[in-house]
Amino acid sequence: NAGVTQxxxxxxxxxxxxxTLLCAQDMNHEYMYWYRQDPGMGLRLIHYSxxxxxxxxxxxxxxxxxxxxxxxxxxxxxxxxxxxxxxxYFCASxxxxxxxxxxxxxxxxxxxxxxxxx
Amino acid sequence: AQRxxxxxxxxxxxxxxxxxxxxxxxxxxxxxxxxxxxxxxQRLQLLLRHxxxxxxxxxxxxxxxxxxxxxxKKPFAQEEDSAMYYCALNTNAGxxxxxxxxxxxxxx
Numbered sequence: 001n002a003g004v005t006q007x008x009x010x011x012x013x014x015x016x017x018x019x020t021l022l023c024a025q026d027m028n029h030e031y032m033y034w035y036r037q038d039p040g041m042g043l044r045l046i047h048y049s050x051x052x053x054x055x056x057x058x059x060x061x062x063x064x065x066x067x068x069x070x071x072x073x074x075x076x077x078x079x080x081x082x083x084x085x086x087x088x089y090f091c092a093s094x095x096x097x098x099x100x101x102x103x104x105x106x107x108x109x110x111x112x113x114x115x116x117x118x
Numbered sequence: 119a120q121r122x123x124x125x126x127x128x129x130x131x132x133x134x135x136x137x138x139x140x141x142x143x144x145x146x147x148x149x150x151x152x153x154x155x156x157x158x159x160q161r162l163q164l165l166l167r168h169x170x171x172x173x174x175x176x177x178x179x180x181x182x183x184x185x186x187x188x189x190x191k192k193p194f195a196q197e198e199d200s201a202m203y204y205c206a207l208n209t210n211a212g213x214x215x216x217x218x219x220x221x222x223x224x225x226x
Contacts (some may be wrong), residue, residue, distance in 0.1 A: 040127060042218035043162075043204060050212040058213070094214070103192045106152060107206070107214055109162040111158065 005090050006110035011096050013081045013117045021076040021113050023091030031094040032074035033058075033107065034066060036087040043090065049074055081117045089113045120145040122157045122207050124217035131195050132225050139190040139220045141179075141205030150208040151188040154180055154216075165190075165203070175199070195224045 004025045013019055023032065023100050033048040035058075045058030047066040055066045063085060065077045074093075078085060095105030121144045131137045143149055153165040166174045168181040168188060179190045189204060205217040 033214060035216070040218065042124075043216035045213070045215065048212060048214075056213075059215075092162075092214075094212075105208075106164040106167060107154070107162075111161050 004091055004093055004108050004110040006089075008113060009111065010114050011116070013078075013084060013115065015117060017081050018077070019081065020078075021036075021089055021091075021115075023074045023110060025072055025074075025091075025093040025108070027093060027095075027108065028071070029093035029095055029105075029108070030071075031069065031105070033092045033094070034074065034076045035090045035092065036060065036086050036111070037090060041045050046076065046089075056061045061079045062107070074090075078115075081115075085115065086117045087115060089115060097106070119174075120149075120213070120215050122205050122206055122215050122217035124203075124205055124220050126220050128223070129222050130223045133197055134194050137192050137195040137199070137222065137224075139203050139205075139222065141188045141190065141217060143186050143188065143205075143207050145186075145207060145209060147209060149181075151181055152206045152208070153177070153188075153190050154204045154206055155201050156204070158179065162204070163190050179201060195222075197226060199223045200224045 034046040035043040049055045049068040052071040067075045091110040092107040123142045151168045155165045168208045179194045204219045207215045
């Protein structure tokens with residue numbers, strides 16, 4: 001059981017280049033998330049999705065786009081990379097156990113993708 | 119808007135000493151709170167969640183709605199507890215918000 005898989009694991013870009021990070025999960029989870037992790041700033045939510053074909057903005061969405069065309073995949077795109085986007089990116093997926101309207105499911109994380117923008 | 123605050127970026131204790139990692143939250147609804155841990159060279163994983171009221175690896179956390187806190191505690195720290203710990207809040211609409219994390223170092 002692979003769980004959550006991110007590709008690529010490492011990438012170096014020049015300013016202005018574009019790229020896509022792919023997240024795939026094989027647990028049939030409805031919810032998927034993209035976070036970035038920066039020293040001293042913890043995990044910040046970029047975008048998330050509560051189901052196939054739906055996406056929503058998180059705390060730091062500027063400069064990123066996402067798509068969820070298939071339930072198992074969540075793509076994060078950088079159209080014009082900037083040095084400020086140098087970070088470690090984590091994808092996660094979640095079950096949808098609910099208590100009232102709140103998701104009580106835990107998040108399952110990928111191994112992370114380290115992106116450097118020069 | 120929801121917010122999770124972990125006031126200590128770094129925490130260092132000696133082996134066998136008690137440890138408490140603080141977490142405060144702000145959210146107008148009914149929160150679902152979690153602690154995640156990231157050991158060196160491993161992916162983030164769930165440590166415990168408040169709804170389960172469970173104890174994992176000797177850690178416990180109690181939700182205090184009056185103080186809006188969900189502090190993580192362990193009576194006797196072990197060297198293998200050294201890791202980054204994140205407190206997280208699930209809200210309605212599927213959003214999961216994390217604190218800035220606390221790096222715990224347990225010295226021999």
